[in-house]
Amino acid sequence: MTLARLTAYKDEQLGSPEQGGAIRQASGQSLNRAITAAEETLIGRQFPDGHWCFELEGDCTITAEYILMLHFMGELDAELEGKMVRYLRARQDPEHGGWPLYFGGHFDLSCSVKAYFALKLAGADPGEPAMVAAREAILAHGGAAKTNVFTRFLLAQYGQIPWRGVPMVPAEIVLLPTWFPFHLSKVSYWSRTVMVPLSILYTLRARARNPKRIGIRELFTTPPERERDYFPVWSWRNRVFLTLERTGALAEPLIPKRVRERAVHRAAHWFIERLNGENGLGGIFPAMVYAYEALSHLGYDRAHPYRIQAGRALRHLVVDRGEEAYCQPCLSPVWDTALACHALTESAGGRPPAAAVRGMDWLKARQVVGTEGDWRADNPRLTGGGWFFQYDNAHYPDLDDTAMVAGLLNRSGDSDRHEAQVEHAVQWVVGMQSSNGGFGAFNADNTRYYLNEIPFADHGALLDPPTSDVTARCLGLLAQVSHPGCDDALRRSLAFLKDAQEPEGPWFGRWGTNYIYGTWSVLEALAEAGVDMNQDWIQRAVRWLKTVQRPDGGWGEENDSYFRPERSRHARRSTSFQTAWALLGLLAAGRGHSTAVRAGVDYLLATQEPDGTWRDPWFTAPGFPRVFHLKYHGYTHYFPLLALARYRSHTGRGA
Template identity: 25%
Template sequence: MFLLVGVVVAWYVTKTPIPDAYATEIKNYLTARAHPKDGGWGLHIEGESTVLGTAMNYTVLRLVGVDPEEPLMVKARATLHKLGGAVNSPHWGKFWLAVLGVVEWDIVNPVPPEIWLLPDWVPIAPWRWWIHIRQVFLPMGYIYSKRWSCEETDEIRGLKEELFVTPHAEINWASHRNSIAPIDNYNPKSWLLNTVNWVLVNVYNPYLRFNFIKERGEQWTSELVDMEDANTDYAGLAPVNSPMNMLVCYIRDGPDAFSVRRHRERLEEFLWVKDEGMLCNGTNGVQCWDTAFAILAVVESGLHDKERWRPMLLKALQYLERQQIRENCKDQEKCYRQPRKGGWPFSNKDQGYGVSDCISEALKAVILLQKTEGYPQLLEDQRIFDAVDTLLLYQNDNGAVSSYEQRRGSEYLELLNAAEVFGRIMVEYDYPECTTACVTVLSLFRKHWPEYRTDDINLFIKRATNWIKGYQRPDGSWYGSWGICFTYAGMFALQSMAAIGENYSNSKIAKRGCDFLISKQREDGGWSESYRVRKHH
């Protein structure tokens, strides 16, 4: 529930017309997803009302033309005021309000682009951060440094009156840099980050931030934004950094530039209309991911060799063939990108970010179909090998596998986590889901190509499954991050055990994992789990 604001603010400040149909469906969706009791919005559709969710989605509604006196708005505004108003928004919310000119930039904790000038060997250098956090703070730093805000409009004047408890003219913005509602403060800033922010605001910015340093930081972040745009055809990694990149191009290149026009076109891909209205997805689709799993489900059911389903599966195979990433990024080392040749993304080839489990599941689907009689060999062996070569680069030093990249930095970087609403986002972490995806596809691969990088693959599988075993909790479960949560991770981890021949009858690890899942089975035979379990572990 925090994604739509970036797209709508980017439209608004770049004077991109918002079609009436879009405005209607956005209103319909946010109306349907308002909290049934207090009328606010949370971080996600199941969450309690927060300042971030309520202030941002209220702002969205005002920007698409909703009257502030509509009952929906009155109720949401009352909840926002009970939470202390928009001055209690976390960092990202304050950033977007500063872009709109609803708040002054003094309320935003510093995001100096000069941090991108740090040498690569520095332990806190941004190239070591998790890809999502670094690609957000990259354009954010440029915009923060420019202290750019759009011109005042009637809607912005209205928001200045509506979002705050104290009259707008009386607010001391700098005093609210660290103000945040308790409900939003999921991951409080560390003492170290608070100290760094104080030094930046009170010492560095006024006395040490010389223009040549500032301009070098802006120039380098601008170049890195251009590299991200070039490597994704202006789609960006996700709908948080994509509208920010669009705004960088608007500030730098002007409203009529190709970069702005192309960003405007690509933003459409993040939008989705369902029965409740128009929302913003977390990616520009799940095409490769869902296609791979659909193939795997049909193969598992034994229907892949039935003539009736062959045309459907052939189209799916052809899609995965087209979406394989055939080359590494331009300026790969310069823009800190993981090698991707031979990989598959979560969504489509344009987006261009390989992910360990997306590569694994797509490759698994391709191998299973191409090794079934009657299916064409659309991917020759070398393209299969390219995928394996890329996949082997994802393993961390402890044997586990992360998502977008091999881990680059220490978990101590969490001391610099400025997002407040998210924890464990500064570096890549170890995931039983991603690790298992790699184990299962490499196990399948070595059955068909036993001579290719045999030692490397065997070692990868051994180290990965040893990590899976060591990561099991005393109750037999595994903690999952990409699904909810123990059920999801257990399902994957047990596949790792099966891949190396360990099962309920011959493995204590597998037996404990199975017993855990059986203990959670519901009376109707199914399983369920609340997202809240993740908040307590």
């Protein structure tokens, strides 16, 4: 495929600059038709057992890593590999020659190295124009030695760089006492589930089978064995940690064999206990793939139940589109089902229709009410009551899903039927509040920021600190119920959110892109809490939303704003989901009859597809800001419906 042909995907997805510009008036008739069409489409996507699960697409890193995993394990699948190759080729950027972290994004070195390596393993000719363009771009950005930690681990396992080119992650980390500066309980859940199986691969110096014996030496500006600059230094604290870590690496051969064997055994026991059946370790691809590879190097053969479960968990993530296939980073059924039910309940006037009732029944069965879970390390007396994000992930319920689901059940109009579930959820949420008044996603007070300075943490996402969007969701739930401790939790949450507001008015969106998402989340929560929305600090947020509205009436914000916050004002296109978030925020602030809201509604009406949904190529959220990004395909189904339905209920239009 030539670079000229590579422009087709981007052009097709973007459309013309004028697309969506022919705005029509939001008459009651057209509004009702739009809502009905969106309802029908959403209900049509419901599974027979009542839940929803839309595609959750990551950047090309995940699909490239899937191909690399097949070659690591020696389990080649030519048909699937060919489909994934077509997926990767179609997303190579024709302008910079590499691969971005999200649609329309800038060149990313680590993603590009993995994609190039995957294509070469799959048989791509290094001399073809697309591969040449990618190679030139990689070399121009410093070559494969300058990639991030996770990419260098992969390169070490494939024998492309020496093991001294990766940080020391020995299995002995599982033996460290809780008082030690580093302990598994002091990092985020995703870091834990990734680091433990990876520590086994590091300790065993695991080597990829690589049956075709393919390498990428051509991607290095200096021969990798002579490279002396594998570790960037980003702060004086990092320099101190790097010095300590490199000293420790030199002393690693002195670790007694008995201690090493004990550490590997305990690390294996830790992650096997959390394997999570066919839903996978932590329910996330990076942890799942390291677990699968670690099981192999620990001696579990292909027929062993652990290997079978771990392999199936990875295959469950694959989306096969016929000509193309890609690997999802995880699955999102609980999140999708809760939001779909919220949208359908809103469009039905506040009383859940039959489809939403079936969805809520499916959700109720997935509440984790016992004392299982890593969150108990800091809350040993707290009883569980949360929901997880995936089909099953009982060790790791999260506060965002819990607040979303419990709030849905509480507003269902049948509160007596759901009283026990809501009570358990509220008790758990109150107990998981951090000391600064905010809420993290999976843990309380996961704020040992010095750990983001260790060499392993070059992605800057080792921790799970409180964020505005999750805090807002929890605030919204607590404002609906009466529970011991709620008043104090509400007061502290409000103080956290007020302090977290950006000077210009918006809030940062950790789990959705970006300031529009954060601002909607907070404004809606403040309204649910009965806060006076005319206060100046809240009106600053309202004014900010109005100033970033685009000429076509919609709102848009690209993931560039995670790199440069000022980019929040310079989106190339409006999107349906961000327009919906902005509308929901303004409606919460009592601006339902404003010109801005009317224009946003008109934008959604004008851009709705004939099948009742909306289509946007833009990614919707970060996995880790600036490192890994996501596209929730369900966001164009339920968020616009929710916004239009709420506009109708707030203004009486279309009645």
